Amino acid sequence: AQKITQTQPGMFVQEKEAVTLDCTYDTSDQSYGLFWYKQPSSGEMIFLIYQGSYDEQNATEGRYSLNFQKARKSANLVISASQLGDSAMYFCAMRETGGFKTIFGAGTRLFVKA
Amino acid sequence: GAVVSQHPSRVICKSGTSVKIECRSLDFQATTMFWYRQFPKKSLMLMATSNEGSKATYEQGVEKDKFLINHASLTLSTLTVTSAHPEDSSFYICSASHWGLAGSSTDTQYFGPGTRLTVL
Numbered sequence: 001a002q003k004i005t006q007t008q009p010g011m012f013v014q015e016k017e018a019v020t021l022d023c024t025y026d027t028s029d030q031s032y033g034l035f036w037y038k039q040p041s042s043g044e045m046i047f048l049i050y051q052g053s054y055d056e057q058n059a060t061e062g063r064y065s066l067n068f069q070k071a072r073k074s075a076n077l078v079i080s081a082s083q084l085g086d087s088a089m090y091f092c093a094m095r096e097t098g099g100f101k102t103i104f105g106a107g108t109r110l111f112v113k114a
Numbered sequence: 115g116a117v118v119s120q121h122p123s124r125v126i127c128k129s130g131t132s133v134k135i136e137c138r139s140l141d142f143q144a145t146t147m148f149w150y151r152q153f154p155k156k157s158l159m160l161m162a163t164s165n166e167g168s169k170a171t172y173e174q175g176v177e178k179d180k181f182l183i184n185h186a187s188l189t190l191s192t193l194t195v196t197s198a199h200p201e202d203s204s205f206y207i208c209s210a211s212h213w214g215l216a217g218s219s220t221d222t223q224y225f226g227p228g229t230r231l232t233v234l
Contacts, residue, residue, distance in 0.1 A: 033222075035222065043152075043228040043230070044225065047116075102160075102209075106156075
Protein backbone atom coordinates (compact mmCIF):
# COMPACT_ATOMS: atom_id res chain seq x y z
CA ALA A 1 0.00 0.00 0.00
CA GLN A 2 1.09 3.54 -0.65
CA LYS A 3 2.22 5.62 2.26
CA ILE A 4 3.71 9.08 2.73
CA THR A 5 5.59 9.96 5.89
CA GLN A 6 6.48 13.43 7.04
CA THR A 7 8.23 13.17 10.38
CA GLN A 8 8.60 16.87 11.15
CA PRO A 9 5.36 18.29 12.56
CA GLY A 10 6.95 21.73 12.85
CA MET A 11 10.09 23.47 11.63
CA PHE A 12 11.64 26.85 12.29
CA VAL A 13 13.97 28.65 9.91
CA GLN A 14 15.56 32.06 9.93
CA GLU A 15 14.59 34.37 7.13
CA LYS A 16 16.95 34.13 4.12
CA GLU A 17 18.24 30.73 5.17
CA ALA A 18 17.54 27.44 3.43
CA VAL A 19 15.37 24.73 4.95
CA THR A 20 14.74 21.08 4.10
CA LEU A 21 11.39 19.44 4.73
CA ASP A 22 11.57 15.67 4.87
CA CYS A 23 9.34 13.23 3.05
CA THR A 24 9.63 9.50 2.63
CA TYR A 25 7.27 7.32 0.71
CA ASP A 26 6.43 3.72 0.19
CA THR A 27 5.03 2.17 -2.95
CA SER A 28 5.40 -1.03 -4.88
CA ASP A 29 4.77 0.70 -8.18
CA GLN A 30 7.58 1.66 -10.52
CA SER A 31 5.76 4.63 -12.01
CA TYR A 32 4.56 7.38 -9.74
CA GLY A 33 4.63 11.10 -9.18
CA LEU A 34 5.68 13.02 -6.10
CA PHE A 35 4.30 16.44 -5.24
CA TRP A 36 4.70 19.15 -2.72
CA TYR A 37 1.91 21.53 -1.84
CA LYS A 38 1.86 24.61 0.34
CA GLN A 39 -1.19 25.46 2.42
CA PRO A 40 -1.15 28.95 3.99
CA SER A 41 -3.57 29.91 6.72
CA SER A 42 -6.14 30.85 4.08
CA GLY A 43 -6.55 27.15 3.39
CA GLU A 44 -5.89 26.96 -0.32
CA MET A 45 -3.55 24.24 -1.52
CA ILE A 46 -0.82 25.64 -3.73
CA PHE A 47 1.08 23.30 -6.01
CA LEU A 48 4.82 23.83 -5.66
CA ILE A 49 6.77 21.14 -7.42
CA TYR A 50 6.51 17.76 -9.10
CA GLN A 51 8.95 14.89 -9.55
CA GLY A 52 8.27 11.87 -11.71
CA SER A 53 9.71 8.56 -10.65
CA TYR A 54 11.61 8.21 -13.90
CA ASP A 55 13.00 11.73 -13.88
CA GLU A 56 16.74 11.49 -13.53
CA GLN A 57 17.25 15.07 -12.48
CA ASN A 58 15.89 16.68 -9.36
CA ALA A 59 13.01 19.02 -10.04
CA THR A 60 13.46 22.72 -9.41
CA GLU A 61 10.96 25.57 -9.45
CA GLY A 62 12.39 28.91 -8.47
CA ARG A 63 13.37 28.73 -4.81
CA TYR A 64 11.97 25.22 -4.47
CA SER A 65 13.90 22.10 -5.29
CA LEU A 66 13.10 18.49 -4.67
CA ASN A 67 15.91 16.26 -3.44
CA PHE A 68 14.82 12.96 -4.95
CA GLN A 69 16.59 9.85 -3.74
CA LYS A 70 14.78 6.97 -5.32
CA ALA A 71 16.69 4.16 -3.66
CA ARG A 72 15.98 5.64 -0.26
CA LYS A 73 12.41 6.50 -1.27
CA SER A 74 12.77 10.06 -0.14
CA ALA A 75 11.59 13.28 -1.75
CA ASN A 76 12.67 16.15 0.44
CA LEU A 77 11.67 19.72 -0.36
CA VAL A 78 14.38 22.34 -0.14
CA ILE A 79 13.37 25.97 0.12
CA SER A 80 16.23 28.36 -0.45
CA ALA A 81 16.38 31.91 0.85
CA SER A 82 13.32 31.55 3.07
CA GLN A 83 10.85 34.42 3.17
CA LEU A 84 8.29 35.34 5.80
CA GLY A 85 5.59 34.43 3.32
CA ASP A 86 6.84 30.86 3.27
CA SER A 87 5.33 30.30 6.70
CA ALA A 88 2.66 27.71 6.02
CA MET A 89 1.79 24.05 6.15
CA TYR A 90 3.60 21.90 3.59
CA PHE A 91 2.29 18.58 2.35
CA CYS A 92 4.15 15.89 0.48
CA ALA A 93 1.98 13.75 -1.77
CA MET A 94 2.25 10.81 -4.11
CA ARG A 95 0.21 9.53 -6.98
CA GLU A 96 0.65 6.43 -9.05
CA THR A 97 0.88 7.40 -12.69
CA GLY A 98 -2.38 6.59 -14.40
CA GLY A 99 -4.12 6.15 -11.10
CA PHE A 100 -6.63 8.51 -9.61
CA LYS A 101 -5.71 8.73 -6.00
CA THR A 102 -3.21 11.09 -4.49
CA ILE A 103 -2.24 10.36 -0.94
CA PHE A 104 -0.91 13.04 1.38
CA GLY A 105 1.47 13.06 4.26
CA ALA A 106 0.56 14.50 7.63
CA GLY A 107 2.21 17.79 6.77
CA THR A 108 4.96 19.97 8.22
CA ARG A 109 4.28 23.42 9.55
CA LEU A 110 7.07 25.82 8.66
CA PHE A 111 7.68 28.97 10.65
CA VAL A 112 9.99 31.57 9.15
CA LYS A 113 11.51 33.92 11.71
CA ALA A 114 12.46 37.50 10.91
CA GLY B 115 -3.47 28.44 -16.13
CA ALA B 116 -4.89 25.52 -14.15
CA VAL B 117 -7.23 27.49 -11.94
CA VAL B 118 -9.89 25.80 -9.86
CA SER B 119 -12.60 27.76 -8.10
CA GLN B 120 -14.96 26.78 -5.32
CA HIS B 121 -18.17 28.38 -4.23
CA PRO B 122 -19.08 29.31 -1.59
CA SER B 123 -15.90 29.94 0.34
CA ARG B 124 -17.77 29.88 3.63
CA VAL B 125 -21.20 28.66 4.56
CA ILE B 126 -23.06 28.50 7.85
CA CYS B 127 -26.23 26.48 7.96
CA LYS B 128 -28.70 25.03 10.42
CA SER B 129 -28.66 21.39 11.33
CA GLY B 130 -30.86 19.34 9.00
CA THR B 131 -30.42 21.50 5.93
CA SER B 132 -28.54 20.59 2.78
CA VAL B 133 -25.59 22.50 1.44
CA LYS B 134 -24.23 22.46 -2.11
CA ILE B 135 -20.61 23.25 -2.88
CA GLU B 136 -19.48 23.89 -6.44
CA CYS B 137 -16.07 23.16 -7.87
CA ARG B 138 -15.12 24.55 -11.26
CA SER B 139 -12.05 24.26 -13.43
CA LEU B 140 -11.80 27.67 -15.06
CA ASP B 141 -9.28 27.25 -17.81
CA PHE B 142 -9.05 23.56 -18.49
CA GLN B 143 -11.22 20.51 -18.83
CA ALA B 144 -11.12 18.25 -15.82
CA THR B 145 -12.02 14.67 -16.57
CA THR B 146 -11.50 13.83 -12.92
CA MET B 147 -12.27 15.84 -9.83
CA PHE B 148 -11.62 14.94 -6.25
CA TRP B 149 -13.29 15.93 -3.02
CA TYR B 150 -11.33 16.12 0.20
CA ARG B 151 -12.19 16.90 3.77
CA GLN B 152 -9.71 18.45 6.14
CA PHE B 153 -10.02 18.71 9.91
CA PRO B 154 -8.11 21.43 11.77
CA LYS B 155 -4.37 20.87 11.72
CA LYS B 156 -4.80 17.59 9.91
CA SER B 157 -4.00 16.31 6.46
CA LEU B 158 -6.44 15.98 3.60
CA MET B 159 -8.75 13.02 3.61
CA LEU B 160 -9.99 11.89 0.22
CA MET B 161 -13.75 11.49 0.23
CA ALA B 162 -14.50 10.61 -3.35
CA THR B 163 -13.28 10.65 -6.91
CA SER B 164 -15.59 12.09 -9.50
CA ASN B 165 -15.38 11.34 -13.20
CA GLU B 166 -17.41 13.32 -15.70
CA GLY B 167 -20.56 11.54 -16.73
CA SER B 168 -20.27 8.66 -14.31
CA LYS B 169 -20.96 7.91 -10.69
CA ALA B 170 -18.46 9.01 -8.12
CA THR B 171 -16.23 6.50 -6.39
CA TYR B 172 -16.37 6.95 -2.63
CA GLU B 173 -13.65 6.07 -0.17
CA GLN B 174 -14.32 3.56 2.51
CA GLY B 175 -16.27 5.03 5.37
CA VAL B 176 -17.72 7.93 3.39
CA GLU B 177 -21.51 7.82 3.17
CA LYS B 178 -22.51 8.31 -0.44
CA ASP B 179 -26.09 9.16 0.50
CA LYS B 180 -24.80 11.82 2.85
CA PHE B 181 -22.30 13.37 0.47
CA LEU B 182 -23.83 13.51 -2.99
CA ILE B 183 -21.42 14.19 -5.81
CA ASN B 184 -22.38 15.18 -9.31
CA HIS B 185 -19.87 15.74 -12.10
CA ALA B 186 -22.16 17.04 -14.81
CA SER B 187 -19.59 18.54 -17.12
CA LEU B 188 -15.88 18.68 -17.74
CA THR B 189 -15.65 21.89 -15.75
CA LEU B 190 -18.08 21.43 -12.89
CA SER B 191 -18.49 19.06 -9.99
CA THR B 192 -20.78 19.58 -7.03
CA LEU B 193 -20.77 18.18 -3.52
CA THR B 194 -24.04 18.27 -1.62
CA VAL B 195 -23.96 17.62 2.10
CA THR B 196 -27.45 16.37 2.84
CA SER B 197 -29.16 16.81 6.18
CA ALA B 198 -26.06 18.41 7.61
CA HIS B 199 -25.17 17.98 11.25
CA PRO B 200 -22.58 19.71 13.42
CA GLU B 201 -20.14 16.83 12.94
CA ASP B 202 -20.13 17.61 9.21
CA SER B 203 -18.53 20.96 9.97
CA SER B 204 -15.18 20.94 8.23
CA PHE B 205 -13.05 22.37 5.47
CA TYR B 206 -13.93 20.82 2.12
CA ILE B 207 -11.49 21.09 -0.77
CA CYS B 208 -11.90 19.99 -4.34
CA SER B 209 -9.18 19.37 -6.87
CA ALA B 210 -9.08 18.65 -10.55
CA SER B 211 -6.78 16.77 -12.84
CA HIS B 212 -6.10 17.99 -16.32
CA TRP B 213 -4.72 16.07 -19.18
CA GLY B 214 -2.38 17.40 -21.75
CA LEU B 215 -2.18 20.97 -20.48
CA ALA B 216 0.96 22.37 -22.02
CA GLY B 217 3.80 22.77 -19.59
CA SER B 218 2.24 20.79 -16.78
CA SER B 219 2.46 17.25 -15.61
CA THR B 220 -0.51 15.18 -16.50
CA ASP B 221 -0.49 13.79 -13.01
CA THR B 222 -0.80 17.08 -11.18
CA GLN B 223 -3.92 17.99 -9.28
CA TYR B 224 -4.86 21.60 -8.84
CA PHE B 225 -6.89 22.59 -5.85
CA GLY B 226 -9.71 24.95 -5.26
CA PRO B 227 -9.52 27.46 -2.40
CA GLY B 228 -11.73 25.35 -0.17
CA THR B 229 -15.10 25.79 1.51
CA ARG B 230 -15.46 26.11 5.23
CA LEU B 231 -18.73 24.59 6.35
CA THR B 232 -20.14 25.31 9.79
CA VAL B 233 -23.30 23.51 10.84
CA LEU B 234 -25.06 25.00 13.84
